[in-house]
Amino acid sequence: MSTPGEPDDARPLLSVLDLAVVSEGTTSGDALARTTALARRADELGYHRFWVAEHHNMPTVASTAPAVLIAHLAAATHSIRIGSGGVMLPNHAPLAVAEQFALLEALHPGRIDLGIGRAPGTDQATAAALRRSALVETVDDFPRDLVDLMGLLGDVRREHGMWRRFSATPVAKSTPMIGLLGSSGYSAQLAGMLGLPFAFAHHFDTGGTLDALDLYREHFRPSAACPRPHAIVTAGVLAADTDAEAIHLAGPGRLVRYGIRSGRFLPLVSPDEAATHASRDDAWRMPSSQILGSVATVMAGLADLVTATAADEVMLSTTTYGLAERIRSIELIADEWRLEPRA
Numbered sequence: 001m002s003t004p005g006e007p008d009d010a011r012p013l014l015s016v017l018d019l020a021v022v023s024e025g026t027t028s029g030d031a032l033a034r035t036t037a038l039a040r041r042a043d044e045l046g047y048h049r050f051w052v053a054e055h056h057n058m059p060t061v062a063s064t065a066p067a068v069l070i071a072h073l074a075a076a077t078h079s080i081r082i083g084s085g086g087v088m089l090p091n092h093a094p095l096a097v098a099e100q101f102a103l104l105e106a107l108h109p110g111r112i113d114l115g116i117g118r119a120p121g122t123d124q125a126t127a128a129a130l131r132r133s134a135l136v137e138t139v140d141d142f143p144r145d146l147v148d149l150m151g152l153l154g155d156v157r158r159e160h161g162m163w164r165r166f167s168a169t170p171v172a173k174s175t176p177m178i179g180l181l182g183s184s185g186y187s188a189q190l191a192g193m194l195g196l197p198f199a200f201a202h203h204f205d206t207g208g209t210l211d212a213l214d215l216y217r218e219h220f221r222p223s224a225a226c227p228r229p230h231a232i233v234t235a236g237v238l239a240a241d242t243d244a245e246a247i248h249l250a251g252p253g254r255l256v257r258y259g260i261r262s263g264r265f266l267p268l269v270s271p272d273e274a275a276t277h278a279s280r281d282d283a284w285r286m287p288s289s290q291i292l293g294s295v296a297t298v299m300a301g302l303a304d305l306v307t308a309t310a311a312d313e314v315m316l317s318t319t320t321y322g323l324a325e326r327i328r329s330i331e332l333i334a335d336e337w338r339l340e341p342r343a
Contacts, residue, residue: 012306013313014337015049016042016330017085017203017234020062020069023252023321024267028062032069034323035062039073041327043080046339049113050077051085051315056130059265060256067100074108079342083113085199085234085315086181090118091130094145095166098152102168105176112176115199116149118142118187143190150178150194155225157194178225179232188212188219195223199232202305203317205257205288209233213309233311236290237302238318239332240325243293250292251275251283253319258283270321295332302333 020035022028039050052069055061063069066084074082087097097114105112150156151163154175179197180187183204191198198216202209213231220229238253240246251274258279259266266279274280291301302314316333318326334341 011337012311013048014333014339015051015081015232015313015315016047017051017053017315017317018063018326019053019055019317019319021256021268021319022060022062024269024273031062032072034326035069036073036076037323038326038330039077039080039082042330043077044342045330045334046341047080047330047334048313049081049083049315051083051113051115053085054088054091054117056091060268067097067104070104070112071107074104074111079111081111081113081177082108083177084115086115086117086179088117088119089142089145089149094149095152095162095168098149098168101176102153102172105174106169106172109174113179114153114176115179115181116146117181146180146190146194153178155223179230182212184208185212185215188216192216192219192229193221195221195226197226197230197232199234199315201234202289202309203234203236205236205290209289209309213311230312231309232313232315233305233309234315234317235302235305236288236318237298237316237329237333238290238292238320238325239295239298239329241294241328241332243297246292246294246297248275249320249325250290251277251280252321254283254286254288254290255279256319257288258286261286268319268321274321295336298333299336 018035018038020031022031042050052063052066054066056064066087070082101114147157148162151161152168156163179199180191181199182188183201183206188198200209200212217229238246238250240249248271251271252268255266255274255277256268291298318329320326
């Protein structure tokens with residue numbers, strides 16, 4: 001089994017999460033091209049991994065099929081790990097996911113991550129359409145399906161399971177890293193009990209980060225895949241040349257997040273439009289853990305986050321209207337984080 005990267009003595013690992021967000025006036029193809037450019041730049045700068053998510057029936061998110069997008073991104077990059085943040089397992093049969101990621105691992109050995117989530121990544125009607133069933137999963141379904149998926153990819157945890165009859169690929173030489181994503185104590189405890197890396201969605205702004213990480217470490221049982229806890233914290237981060245510029249550039253993403261919280265899907269407008277939007281003040285009054293500002297301000301915020309969480313890895317999530325500001329943000333942070341650029 002592949003194991004998570006080890007943090008160095010000075011800082012945790014640094015990675016990137018991207019949703020392939022569709023800006024107003026652009027297409028899904030434009031969004032995916034920007035995600036590809038961002039992944040290439042993250043690879044050059046020395047970031048550890050680049051993850052994409054699974055969302056459905058959302059007008060601003062082009063990342064609907066992580067396995068397809070991962071295949072494209074892995075072929076477009078050279079060394080950075082590419083993975084899912086995550087695949088929403090309740091939407092899929094474990095064998096189908098295992099086959100997709102075993103194939104990806106065969107194409108790009110040692111570079112594929114399979115981050116698994118328990119939420120549907122959409123509304124209940126869309127989830128029912130994806131699953132071809134309106135049945136709601138039971139409390140036992142997700143752990144069972146997760147263990148079956150792990151076994152199909154070579155991490156066998158019990159005597160009987162799907163792997164006794166089915167094979168994800170005929171002759172696997174390596175397997176993807178499997179991790180569990182979550183924004184609750186449930187996923188944290190399950191990841192700990194299974195000895196898996198755990199990524200907490202701190203950027204969701206739903207709270208509970210420290211409690212979930214405590215539960216993860218408290219329940220952690222070493223495994224061959226992950227001999228010691230590996231906690232990934234995803235954070236909403238935007239660095240720019242000045243604090244004022246970062247706040248201005250963050251306006252469009254702030255509006256989108258406000259819209260989601262208030263039950264609306266607002267378009268990702270330009271920073272100038274966001275600055276005069278009718279919901280601007282409400283959006284900025286919304287509590288948030290985002291870290292915005294000059295690189296000095298952002299580095300201080302990241303240092304506080306690492307101190308509070310003892311994260312082994314920080315994953316940056318940045319929602320902006322344009323590509324240039326996303327690339328500038330990861331460049332500024334990479335330089336201050338002392339990442340080793342790749343040839």
